[in-house]
Amino acid sequence: MTFAIPSLPDLVERARRAFRGALPGSDAWLWPNNIGPSAKVMGGLTHEVFGFADYIAKQKFALTAEGENLDMHGAELGLARRPATPSQGQAVFTAPAALTVDPGAILRRGDGVQFRVVAGGSLPSAGTMTLDIASTGTGKATVTLPGTTLSAVSGLIGVATIEVGAAGLVGGADVELDGDPFTSDLGTFRGRILFRKRNPPQGGSAADYVMWASEVGGVTRVFVERRWSGPGTVRVFPLMHDLFESGIPDAANVERVAEHIDVLAPAGAVVTVVAPVPRVIDVTIDGLVPATTAVQEAVLAELKAAFRRQGRVAGIDVLSPSMPYLAASATFSRSWIWQAVANASGEERHSIAAPAGDIGLVPGEYPVLGAVAFT
Numbered sequence: 132m133t134f135a136i137p138s139l140p141d142l143v144e145r146a147r148r149a150f151r152g153a154l155p156g157s158d159a160w161l162w163p164n165n166i167g168p169s170a171k172v173m174g175g176l177t178h179e180v181f182g183f184a185d186y187i188a189k190q191k192f193a194l195t196a197e198g199e200n201l202d203m204h205g206a207e208l209g210l211a212r213r214p215a216t217p218s219q220g221q222a223v224f225t226a227p228a229a230l231t232v233d234p235g236a237i238l239r240r241g242d243g244v245q246f247r248v249v250a251g252g253s254l255p256s257a258g259t260m261t262l263d264i265a266s267t268g269t270g271k272a273t274v275t276l277p278g279t280t281l282s283a284v285s286g287l288i289g290v291a292t293i294e295v296g297a298a299g300l301v302g303g304a305d306v307e308l309d310g311d312p313f314t315s316d317l318g319t320f321r322g323r324i325l326f327r328k329r330n331p332p333q334g335g336s337a338a339d340y341v342m343w344a345s346e347v348g349g350v351t352r353v354f355v356e357r358r359w360s361g362p363g364t365v366r367v368f369p370l371m372h373d374l375f376e377s378g379i380p381d382a383a384n385v386e387r388v389a390e391h392i393d394v395l396a397p398a399g400a401v402v403t404v405v406a407p408v409p410r411v412i413d414v415t416i417d418g419l420v421p422a423t424t425a426v427q428e429a430v431l432a433e434l435k436a437a438f439r440r441q442g443r444v445a446g447i448d449v450l451s452p453s454m455p456y457l458a459a460s461a462t463f464s465r466s467w468i469w470q471a472v473a474n475a476s477g478e479e480r481h482s483i484a485a486p487a488g489d490i491g492l493v494p495g496e497y498p499v500l501g502a503v504a505f506t
Contacts, residue, residue: 136181143174193324195312201320208327212320213348215269218303220383221296222264222281229289230254232262236286238293244273248286261296266303273303274374301374301383304348317341318351318373335397340367341456343395347388349374356446356458364401367392368444368458377499378439379406407444407497414468415485415504421477427505429475437471438500445492463490463498
């Protein structure tokens with residue numbers, strides 16, 4: 132049975148009536164008097180006490196705790212928030228003449244985000260040189276797409292055109308958020324705490340691999356495939372929806388997860404960490420009413436949310452209701468696409484022309500939203 136906190140007007144009303152019963156002849160409803168204002172003050176103080184008691188009650192459980200109180204729940208399990216991390220990668224320097232780049236040279240992106248050259252280098256004449264760089268700050272804002280132009284702030288002798296390398300600058304993540312109450316999102320601190328409580332460590336169970344992979348910054352979901360290449364083999368598929376639009380990480384981020392798991396996995400396990408193979412699903416929508424730009428944008432947003440929510444990595448494992456993170460036989464239902472479009476704000480009616488049916492996935496594939504056409 133839950134306790135409903137009385138509203139402030141109700142508490143003031145109770146205080147007024149209490150004065151009438153405790154002080155014969157007094158009436159808080161008559162004016163002027165000091166009883167009415169006193170009742171309001173007491174009602175306000177009581178409401179504040181109730182509110183604080185409600186806050187304390189929520190902090191008792193990881194399901195609803197906030198901030199530093201959630202940190203304490205995590206500390207009991209040996210878990211800490213994933214810290215903010217910088218982006219790292221390479222920059223390509225193309226010079227028309229001799230060029231020297233000092234260690235620690237500062238480069239700047241168009242929006243002001245800065246990067247530091249890890250180890251310097253030089254060109255005796257015109258040519259191209261690739262150097263490792265890392266952001267001076269942290270967070271998702273430091274992630275940079277391949278080919279992005281950078282400018283030199285300091286540490287260069289000579290002139291060069293500077294671009295981010297083919298792998299981009301990756302790994303930047305913000306401090307891990309609490310997450311919504313009761314969430315199961317592994318991209319949040321609460322989600323990881325609740326997963327750990329519901330799946331105690333067992334020295335190499337499938338849930339352990341999910342927990343280990345989700346300790347790496349940027350990971351939002353994890354799928355595990357047991358015995359994928361015989362006894363003792365485990366394949367782990369990390370997803371990073373906050374860093375990549377499709378959720379599928381690049382090679383550098385996959386390597387980060389692999390290195391983290393490598394020091395935690397049982398000695399006898401043969402662990403393979405890979406990015407899922409994207410199964411691109413193009414969608415064609417007929418007869419959208421109304422076919423306004425606002426409704427179309429709402430449809431795109433709902434489709435992206437549906438692919439993130441319903442998508443799963445396929446595999447040869449056997450799915451269990453208690454282990455939804457296993458990479459097992461999977462199909463992306465056409466009905467999910469239809470429902471997502473219907474959920475769009477302002478949508479009145481539509482028809483799905485493509486795909487024509489459910490999409491079956493082969494082991495290792497993950498459904499990704501492709502081109503969306505309105506006809």
